[in-house]
Each structure stands twice: as C-alpha cells, then as structure tokens.
Amino acid sequence: MPDTSSGRLYNFSAGPGALPVEVIQAVRAELPVYRKTGASVMEISHRSEEYISIEASARALLRRLMGLEEDWHILFLGGGASMQFHQVPLNFLTHSADYLVTGTWARKAIAEAAKLGHARKVASSEDANFSYIPVRDTWDLNPDSVYLHFTSNNTVYGTQFRESPKASVPLVCDASSDFLSRSIELNRYGLIYAGAQKNLGPAGATIILIKDNFLARRKSGLPTMLDYGTHTAKCFNTPPVFAVYVVEKVLRWLEDQGGIRAIEAVNSRKAALLYNTIDASGFYHGTAAPDSRSRMNVTFRLPNAELENQFVDEARDGGLLALKGHRSVGGIRASIYNACPFAAVLALVSFMKDFERRRG
Ligand SMILES: *Cc1c(COP(=O)(O)O)cnc(C)c1O
Numbered sequence: 001m002p003d004t005s006s007g008r009l010y011n012f013s014a015g016p017g018a019l020p021v022e023v024i025q026a027v028r029a030e031l032p033v034y035r036k037t038g039a040s041v042m043e044i045s046h047r048s049e050e051y052i053s054i055e056a057s058a059r060a061l062l063r064r065l066m067g068l069e070e071d072w073h074i075l076f077l078g079g080g081a082s083m084q085f086h087q088v089p090l091n092f093l094t095h096s097a098d099y100l101v102t103g104t105w106a107r108k109a110i111a112e113a114a115k116l117g118h119a120r121k122v123a124s125s126e127d128a129n130f131s132y133i134p135v136r137d138t139w140d141l142n143p144d145s146v147y148l149h150f151t152s153n154n155t156v157y158g159t160q161f162r163e164s165p166k167a168s169v170p171l172v173c174d175a176s177s178d179f180l181s182r183s184i185e186l187n188r189y190g191l192i193y194a195g196a197q198k199n200l201g202p203a204g205a206t207i208i209l210i211k212d213n214f215l216a217r218r219k220s221g222l223p224t225m226l227d228y229g230t231h232t233a234k235c236f237n238t239p240p241v242f243a244v245y246v247v248e249k250v251l252r253w254l255e256d257q258g259g260i261r262a263i264e265a266v267n268s269r270k271a272a273l274l275y276n277t278i279d280a281s282g283f284y285h286g287t288a289a290p291d292s293r294s295r296m297n298v299t300f301r302l303p304n305a306e307l308e309n310q311f312v313d314e315a316r317d318g319g320l321l322a323l324k325g326h327r328s329v330g331g332i333r334a335s336i337y338n339a340c341p342f343a344a345v346l347a348l349v350s351f352m353k354d355f356e357r358r359r360g
Contacts, residue, residue, distance in 0.1 A: 010344035013322035014155055014297060014335040015177070016197040023249045023339075041245045046238050054248050055239070061251035062207075065180060065260055073215060073232040075208040076244045081105070081176040081195040084206065085112035087226050088149070088172055088191065091218040093117040098145040100165070103130045103154035104328065105174060113149070122148065129329070130157040132289035136166065145169045146217070147190055153178035155198065156326040158299030158333065159292040164188050170214050178296050179207065180254060181338055182264040190214030196243055199296070199337045201250050204243035254338065263338050270336045270345045271295035277349045283360040284352065287331060301331040308332060311355055318351055320344075 011018035034041040037050055044050060059074045068074070079087070085108055089097060097117070099110040101124035113119035122141055123134035141148065148167045153160040155177040163185065165171060170190030179194035191210045197203035210228055218228060230236050257263050275293060278284040278300050287299045302308045308331060312324045325331035336345060 009316075009319045009321040010340075010347055011321045012334045012336065012340065012344070012348070014198070014326065014333060015195075016203050017199065017335055017337045018339045019201070019246070020250065020253045020339045023246065023253055026249055027246060042242050046235065046241050051241060051245075054245050058244060058248035058251055061248065061255060062209075065251065065254060066209075067186065068209065071212040073208075073210045073212065073228075075210070075228070075231045076205045076239050076247070077208060077231060078204065078206065078240050080203075080206055081174055081193060082108065084174065084193040084208065085109040086116075087228070088147075088193075089113035089116045089119070090226055091222060091228055092146050092172075092191075092214075093119070094146055094219065096120060096142060096145050098122045098142055098148045098167075098169070100124075100134070100139070100148070100150040101126065102133055102151055102157075102159060102161075104156045104326075105154070105176070106149075106151040109149055109151070109174060120145065125159075130154060130159065131287055131292070133159055133161055133292040139165075141167055141169075143168050147172040147214075149174070151176075152184075153181075153294050153296050155297050155335075156329060158288045158294045158297045160294035160296065162291070170211070177335075177337075178294075180260060180263070181267050181296060183260050196247055198335075199339075201247035202243050204240040205247055207247070250339070257338075266342060267295050267336070267338065270340070270342055271298060273345055273349055274298045274334060274336070277352055281352075281356055281360075283356045287329070296335060296337055298334045298336060299325060299329070299331060305330065307359060310359065314355065315348075315351055318347075320348055320351055323348075 031040055035050055037044050062074055093113055093116050097113055098120050100122050101107055101110055110119050120142055123139045125132050125134055147170050149172045150165055151174045171188050172191045175192050175194045177198040179199050181199055191214055193206060193208045196205040215228060224230050278286045285301045287301060302311055315323050323332050323334055325333040334348060
C-alpha cells in the first residue's frame with residue numbers, strides 16, 4: 001500500500017503519467033510566488049530573466065543527461081506529439097520517407113505524412129494486432145529515403161524497439177513514451193520528438209531535438225509557426241511556460257537519481273519483476289511477443305473481461321491507480337515510467353499474486 005494519507009495512490013497511468021512526488025511538492029512550495037518575482041511562474045513574462053533561466057537550465061540538463069553536443073537544437077513547442085506527425089513531413093518530406101508501422105501512433109504518423117508526399121511502409125506488425133516489432137531483415141528500406149520514422153515505444157500495445165534501428169538514412173523518432181528512460185545511439189538520429197506528459201512532465205510541452213545538419217535539409221517557404229527553423233533561431237512566441245517549468249524540475253530529479261544509466265537499470269528491474277510474475281503464472285498472459293516487450297507499458301490479459309474489470313476495480317481500492325488497458329485493446333496495462341517507484345511495482349506484484357490466489 002502506498003502512503004495514502006496524502007491521497008496520492010501508486011499511479012500506473014499511461015498518460016498523462018505519474019510525476020515524481022518530490023517535483024509535485026517543489027511546485028506546490030513555490031506556486032504562489034516564484035523566487036523574487038512577486039507572482040507565480042504562470043504570471044510572469046516568458047521574456048523575463050527568471051523564465052529564460054528556467055528554459056536555459058532545462059536545456060543544459062537535457063544536454064548533460066543525453067550527451068547532446070552543440071549541434072543539437074532543443075525545442076519546447078506546443079501541439080503535442082500528434083502535431084509532429086504533420087510537422088516532420090511538412091519540413092522534410094521531399095521525394096520519399098520511410099515509416100515503420102508498429103502501432104496506433106505509428107499508423108497516425110504515416111497517415112499524416114501520406115497527405116504531404118510519398119510515405120513508404122517499410123514494415124508493419126498490424127497482421128498480429130501490433131504485438132511485436134518486425135525483425136530487421138524483413139524491413140524494406142529505401143536508401144534514398146529522406147528519413148526513417150519509427151515509434152521507439154508503442155504505448156498502447158506494450159512493445160518497444162530493443163535498440164535504435166540501423167539505417168543508412170537519419171532516424172526520426174517518436175519517443176513520447178520512453179524518452180529519457182534508457183540510453184540511445186544518438187548518432188543515428190536526425191530528429192527526436194516526445195510529448196512531455198508520459199515520461200517528462202505535464203501535458204502542454206513537446207520536446208523536439210533536431211540535429212543541425214538535418215535541420216539544414218528542410219524545405220523553404222514553410223508556414224512560419226510550423227518551420228522548425230523559426231524556433232531554433234529565437235523564441236518566436238509564448239512557449240508552454242508552466243509545462244517547461246515542471247519539465248525542468250523533472251530533469252533535475254532525473255539527474256539526482258543518477259541520470260539515464262541509473263534510471264535505465266531501475267526501469268529494467270521494474271519491468272523484469274512484472275514480466276516474471278506474468279510468466280510464472282498460468283492466470284496472467286502477456287500480450288506482447290517476449291522479444292518485443294516494453295519496459296514502459298506492460299500489457300497483459302486475465303482469463304476473461306469480467307475478471308479484468310474486477311482486477312482494475314480491486315486494484316484501485318487497494319491504492320493502485322489506472323491499470324485499465326487502452327480502450328482499443330482492452331486487458332490490463334501497467335505503465336511504469338521513470339517516475340513510477342520500484343515500491344509501486346512491488347505493490348502491484350503482491351496484489352497480482354493475491355488476486356490470482358483468490359480468483360484464479
Ligand atoms: C501519447 C502518444 C502520442 C500522442 O501524444 P499527444 O501529445 O497527445 O499528441 C504520440 N505518440 C506516442 C508514442 C504516444 O505515446
């Protein structure tokens with residue numbers, strides 16, 4: 001059981017997801033008045049020294065955490081990851097772009113690209129309800145593609161690429177649900193985007209990393225707000241101030257945890273504990289192919305839908321929040337992002353064993 005005296009439960013929400021409790025407390029402490037501004041952070045100019053230094057600190061933390069050199073631009077924009085489905089091809093899709101279709105979000109991304117140009121499906125796992133990541137030898141890659149787009153973690157289906165794909169063209173990645181959860185082969189990428197609300201902060205900010213030599217390939221004559229170059233050049237309009245402010249605190253929290261390698265080790269222990277529990281039981285059944293399992297969203301089924309509903313309700317009564325699977329697939333989904341503590345996974349496993357004993 002979590003310490004429910006505060007009313008906060010162990011949160012397995014897929015998105016917006018759990019934030020570190022330390023961050024929530026720090027926000028609360030300085031919410032009415034930020035530093036010496038005489039106002040809250042929501043009520044000061046985005047051109048003020050205070051806000052500029054919040055953004056600068058968030059950038060510096062991201063550079064340190066990920067090892068981003070100066071040839072990477074860091075943007076905090078609005079519009080969510082879904083806006084990037086359009087903005088990426090708008091900026092970069094000239095003759096042809098490649099897409100790996102491994103889930104709902106990937107399918108949306110290729111659909112948007114297809115409205116703007118030639119978007120090729122390189123491989124898909126739709127034939128088996130997106131339960132696996134197609135193996136590399138089956139990919140029909142085009143060496144003349146401007147980029148290869150993929151979704152590093154499939155939030156709905158609970159699958160994840162084991163490593164950054166190898167391709168002769170720059171990778172463009174929707175990393176919304178595993179951003180900063182593990183280290184990646186940065187030199188393969190041209191652009192990485194992530195909505196903040198899964199692993200990084202509150203909804204409202206989208207983090208976009210663009211390598212300078214990739215940015216240089218964008219088209220000209222783009223609408224001002226949708227041209228990445230507008231935002232790499234200067235602060236063009238009001239950024240999502242409050243979201244960036246919280247993201248900066250989450251990044252600091254992550255550095256305090258020991259950075260990406262340390263959180264990656266914890267994430268892998270959390271996932272292993274859950275998958276081992278599933279595999280050791282004849283009652284729970286994992287839905288993702290074992291070699292494609294996500295370390296962020298663990299999806300599984302019980303023998304029938306009635307038991308699944310009971311599982312979700314009883315878990316909620318026991319202090320374990322938001323375990324219902326995505327409405328399009330059903331079942332159970334435990335989202336165990338960076339901010340989900342190990343103790344929460346221990347509590348879930350103990351609940352699972354108890355539930356199986358009683359209902360199995
Ligand atoms: C949640 C999610 C999205 C959609 O994000 P929005 O910010 O709501 O547009 C896109 N891709 C992935 C992988 C996601 O998990």
